[in-house]
Structures are given as structure tokens and as C-alpha cells.
Amino acid sequence: MSSHDVKKKCKSCALYSDSKLFCASLSGNELCDLSDHSRTLSMKRGDTLEGDALSHWPIVAIDDGVVSIQHLLQDGRKTIAALFMRGDILDLRNISNRNRGALVALGKVNICRMAPKVFAQIMAENPNSQKIVWENLRDQAFRAIDHSADIAKKQALEKLASFVLECRNRQEITGNTEVIDIPVRRVDLAEYLGMQPETVSRGFKDLENRGVLDVISLKAVKIKNLQFLRRIADGDKDVIDEKGDPGSFKVLQFG
Numbered sequence: 001m002s003s004h005d006v007k008k009k010c011k012s013c014a015l016y017s018d019s020k021l022f023c024a025s026l027s028g029n030e031l032c033d034l035s036d037h038s039r040t041l042s043m044k045r046g047d048t049l050e051g052d053a054l055s056h057w058p059i060v061a062i063d064d065g066v067v068s069i070q071h072l073l074q075d076g077r078k079t080i081a082a083l084f085m086r087g088d089i090l091d092l093r094n095i096s097n098r099n100r101g102a103l104v105a106l107g108k109v110n111i112c113r114m115a116p117k118v119f120a121q122i123m124a125e126n127p128n129s130q131k132i133v134w135e136n137l138r139d140q141a142f143r144a145i146d147h148s149a150d151i152a153k154k155q156a157l158e159k160l161a162s163f164v165l166e167c168r169n170r171q172e173i174t175g176n177t178e179v180i181d182i183p184v185r186r187v188d189l190a191e192y193l194g195m196q197p198e199t200v201s202r203g204f205k206d207l208e209n210r211g212v213l214d215v216i217s218l219k220a221v222k223i224k225n226l227q228f229l230r231r232i233a234d235g236d237k238d239v240i241d242e243k244g245d246p247g248s249f250k251v252l253q254f255g
Contacts, residue, residue: 065109
């Protein structure tokens, strides 16, 4: 396939069309080589990627949607350890041998699975692509660190505020931070934050009542007071609501 044909094939993929993402940094020859040794895959909610499905194409790049790393305990309990979204690149080589859980789609997801040999060659020879991948992996590491702190120490409302800010930070690359997409269902968000789904719903309502957010829908919120949202996320117990009532945050902590 020619470089022109590959670019035409990839033009609707965010990994190529967004200049900040991986495939946009590739030369025509690199894009052709990667395309020849890659496989695209559309997943629906609940579809998993594990074991043999990852053995040949273990480098996964997310074009659209949200996938999670999920662990299932013997008694049926599950936990969402991490969320990955548009533009994220996952190196899942040997994941099936390390009991790290399964990659599970949380809705409609489009991914590109890359052959490790071609990916490694591009990384070795193209400094721009290397920079994009390392920055993405660094951001993933920082999000994992922040999430572990949220789960260990924060109250429910603090964790929810932190998640909204995480979504805002991810969305900053598009330049649109007025309306924030909430990319997962509330039941999945509850699993991710270690909460009950009804607690998540109450949390959004509390943030709306405070004048911090406008809840536009189950999938979108508008931040009205970014400073207060950050103070709640940071665990500021002295935060003051719009009516000027000090300490109101204390009565809104729930488990």
C-alpha cells in the first residue's frame, strides 16, 4: 500500500489526524510499515483483550473510547485499576504472564494493535515519536500515582473532584475545557474511585448545589468555579461555598 493510500486510510483516526499523537509524527515510510504490521479493532462495552489476543500485537494505541485494566477476585468482586483514553499507548507485552488483569472496553472503543518489532524500530529511529510516547507514558505514571493517593486518603467528594480535574487535564490538549466530558458510566466511575454508584450521583449533585459544577448530562459537566473544585480535590476542609457559609464541606463528606 502506498503512503498516499495509508494516509487516506488513517485520516479518520485520531492517532494520525491529531498532530500531538503518535502516528502524526511518523514519516510516510514509517506509517506504511506500521500499517502493514498493525491491526485495528472495534470493541463494544464488556469486550476484553487478553491472553492470545495480545500475543502478536501487544502494543495498543487508543483511537477513541475508554478501556480499563480490571482485576476480578475469586469471590466475584472486580476493581478498575486504571483508565486509558484517546491517544494513550499501552505496552502490554507479557501482561498475561504477570496477572495484571484484563483490558476491558467501557463502551464503544477503537484501538490500533501494533507489532512490537516495528514499534521498537520506529522508537529507535524517530525522536519525535519517541518523545510523544515517553510523554504519554510519563503522564500515565503520574495519573497512577495521583489515583493511588486518591483511593488511599481522600473522601468521596474529594475523589470525585479530582476525577473531574483529571478529565479536564486530558481534554486540555484539544483546547476545550469549558464543557468537560465524563467518558465513563457512573457504575464504572464508582468502581474506579472505590465508591458506590449512588455516592457518585450524590457527589455530582453536591458539587452542583455548591455552584462548583453544572451537570449538563450523565456524560458532561461544566466547571463554574475551578478554584473551589481544586480546593475540594486538594482536601481543603475550610473551603467556602457561594453563600459564604464556612465549613460546609465538612457536612458533605460521605462514604
